[in-house]
Amino acid sequence: MRDPVDVLVMNATELLTCVGVRRGPGLADLEVLRNAAIAIADGKIVDVGASTDLETRYDAALRIDASGRLVTPSFVDAHTHLVHAGSRHDEWEQRATGIPRHGIDGGIRWSIARTREAHEEVLRAQAIINLDIALEHGTTVLEAKSGYGLDRETELRLLRIASSLQHPVKVVPTYLGAHVLPPEYVDDKDAYVTLVMDLLPEASRYARYCDVWVDPVAFTADDGRRISRAAQSHGMGVRLHADQTGPAGGSGLGAELGASSVDHLECISDADLCLLGDSNTVAIVLPGVTFHMTEQVPRMVDGIEQLAERPHMPSWCRRIINSGAIVALATDYNPGTCPTISMQMVMQAAARLYRMSYAEIWHAVTVNAAQALDRSHRNGSLVAGHDGDLIIWSVPEHGMVINRFGYNLVDQVLVGGQVVVAGARRVTW
Numbered sequence: 001m002r003d004p005v006d007v008l009v010m011n012a013t014e015l016l017t018c019v020g021v022r023r024g025p026g027l028a029d030l031e032v033l034r035n036a037a038i039a040i041a042d043g044k045i046v047d048v049g050a051s052t053d054l055e056t057r058y059d060a061a062l063r064i065d066a067s068g069r070l071v072t073p074s075f076v077d078a079h080t081h082l083v084h085a086g087s088r089h090d091e092w093e094q095r096a097t098g099i100p101r102h103g104i105d106g107g108i109r110w111s112i113a114r115t116r117e118a119h120e121e122v123l124r125a126q127a128i129i130n131l132d133i134a135l136e137h138g139t140t141v142l143e144a145k146s147g148y149g150l151d152r153e154t155e156l157r158l159l160r161i162a163s164s165l166q167h168p169v170k171v172v173p174t175y176l177g178a179h180v181l182p183p184e185y186v187d188d189k190d191a192y193v194t195l196v197m198d199l200l201p202e203a204s205r206y207a208r209y210c211d212v213w214v215d216p217v218a219f220t221a222d223d224g225r226r227i228s229r230a231a232q233s234h235g236m237g238v239r240l241h242a243d244q245t246g247p248a249g250g251s252g253l254g255a256e257l258g259a260s261s262v263d264h265l266e267c268i269s270d271a272d273l274c275l276l277g278d279s280n281t282v283a284i285v286l287p288g289v290t291f292h293m294t295e296q297v298p299r300m301v302d303g304i305e306q307l308a309e310r311p312h313m314p315s316w317c318r319r320i321i322n323s324g325a326i327v328a329l330a331t332d333y334n335p336g337t338c339p340t341i342s343m344q345m346v347m348q349a350a351a352r353l354y355r356m357s358y359a360e361i362w363h364a365v366t367v368n369a370a371q372a373l374d375r376s377h378r379n380g381s382l383v384a385g386h387d388g389d390l391i392i393w394s395v396p397e398h399g400m401v402i403n404r405f406g407y408n409l410v411d412q413v414l415v416g417g418q419v420v421v422a423g424a425r426r427v428t429w
């Protein structure tokens with residue numbers, strides 16, 4: 001007597017399980033099953049193993065033949081600025097061609113102006129279009145920050161949108177009121193920090209997390225501590241944009257606060273790296289930003305952005321992995337510094353610019369990324385009991401997904417055992 005299940009994906013040439021949050025050398029220890037199958041019932045994975053075993057054990061309503069194909073967990077993208085208006089492609093041309101311009105924060109203020117004047121339905125429709133693209137490229141859980149409103153009405157509007165999008169991608173909203181100082185508060189940071197904190201009770205109705213940009217061009221570690229502790233008292237988790245354009249103590253603060261993640265880290269101090277390596281805070285690195293910012297880091301000199309060469313990124317990334325920190329990769333999808341929402345692009349950039357191995361990269365976009373959103377108990381791994389979310393690729397081997405670049409290698413995506421992408425296109429239902 002065979003057990004009934006909803007879906008049986010069979011005959012996968014390779015299947016990556018990605019079980020267990022990874023640190024240090026463990027990041028590279030990848031389990032690859034061959035000629036493998038996976039059974040899903042009631043939205044959850046019930047079994048993973050040899051195809052010959054599972055075929056004799058289960059009767060499936062839907063059987064999917066994955067011969068000649070790779071099967072992996074779907075992606076968790078734990079850092080995006082999904083909901084905003086406007087495109088800053090002209091700004092990027094100036095940056096790429098070396099024309100001095102007014103600051104990374106100035107660019108964010110341009111996006112704030114466009115976002116404040118955008119109608120809610122326009123923002124919502126644009127977010128859905130981008131979620132479709134993310135899903136078609138293999139992402140099924142995605143964090144979405146506010147931070148392009150920076151006033152009471154718009155911040156809450158962005159969080160309301162992020163928390164109510166009807167889509168197969170699970171969206172996890174984050175309140176980023178402390179992104180930069182909005183134009184009306186440039187000379188009164190304390191008043192703005194007070195406003196950010198005043199909004200916490202309402203923001204916490206929509207947002208799972210609170211985020212602060214702790215950086216020389218944004219908020220201090222003391223600002224970050226005040227805001228984050230207040231957020232925690234409202235039941236919110238904490239994550240931080242930390243040490244992107246200069247060391248500001250954000251990474252160490254994240255470890256101190258028990259933050260779910262600290263993100264960027266390009267200018268992390270040695271002392272903060274020690275704290276991070278010993279903590280359970282996930283270190284999210286963002287190679288899409290390194291790629292798009294032409295491997296340079298913006299620094300402000302007399303109000304004008306100067307682009308300095310970044311530190312040697314492969315050795316920087318290796319130091320973070322060797323510290324023992326839980327390393328994850330994310331897109332940082334945003335209109336200025338990283339306008340891609342494809343985790344495949346991020347994987348290629350991680351290999352090319354950070355010299356991470358294929359095995360390290362796969363763990364960093366699946367189980368470790370899920371841990372950054374406190375969801376590694378149900379997402380990011382192919383193991384019994386987890387959500388039935390996975391990708392069936394158009395190629396047979398996991399290295400090919402990272403080696404090939406510039407086009408989408410997804411064939412099918414399943415969410416809760418339902419086929420939501422087929423032939424790399426979202427299925428309508």
Ligand SMILES: [Zn+2]
Pocket residue numbers: 079080081241332334
């Ligand atoms: Zn960001």
